[in-house]
Amino acid sequence: MRIRTFGPADLPTLSEIDQKCFPPGVSYPQDVLAAFIAHRSSRTWVAEHEGSIAGFLIADREPPRIGHITTIDVLEGFRRRGVGTELMDVAENWARNAGLRLIYLETAEDNLVAQAFYEARGYKKVDKVEGYYSNGQAAWVMVKHLK
Template sequence: MRLRPFRLDDLQTLYEIDQACFVPGISYTRQELAAFIGHSRSQTWIAEDGDRIVGFLIASTEPRKILHIVTIDVLESWRRRRVGTLLMDAAEDWARDRDLRMMGLETAQDNLEAQKFYMSRGYRKVHEIRGYYADGTTAWVMVKDLAL
């Protein structure tokens, strides 16, 4: 298992993984994914086993020294094997190296697995955004103070 940067020919695979990870309304379109990845403030990490992509993380640097997790996706058959940990460690280390202050993200209110994953890493729920997702699902905003 190793991490590497995004390559243009990864896009279709990332799209397929995102479609498998999230229900319609929460998953991204191919165009949305391409726009997030291509944005000048964004960083993408790819987790690979051999030449197979098993997970990825997209993050975007926001005002007030926040690194915002756009999405983290791990193939179902690879979950609970620390792929998510590897990806989040890389993103948090990247943020610390740039003196960013805080990590932030949104997660669906009913995505209890993801909330447990984030809480195990020191994230806390700060508030809800009703109707955040296209399918009407409420999101939790979760943050982690990188100085702690």
């Protein structure tokens, strides 16, 4: 598995992966995904296995010294093999090197797998936002303080 930075040619594949990873209303339309990736304070990393994309992560930074995971997506056939861990490691290292003091993210209330994944990395649920997703679902806000 190789982690590399995003290139513009990756966009259609990342959008397809996002549609596969999330239900409608939680996944992002391709133009919205493109806007997140293009934002000047965001970073996108791609996990590649033998030339095909297995997953990706988009992170962003906000004042004051806060990181945000916009999305992390690993294709079903590649899950539970450490791909998500590698992507999060890269994002957290970027955040530390940028001097950020915490990272937060939102995850759907019914996404127990993601909650287990983040909790195993030290993220804690701090707030629940009703109706966060466009399909009406609530989100947990989870936070990790970086050392």
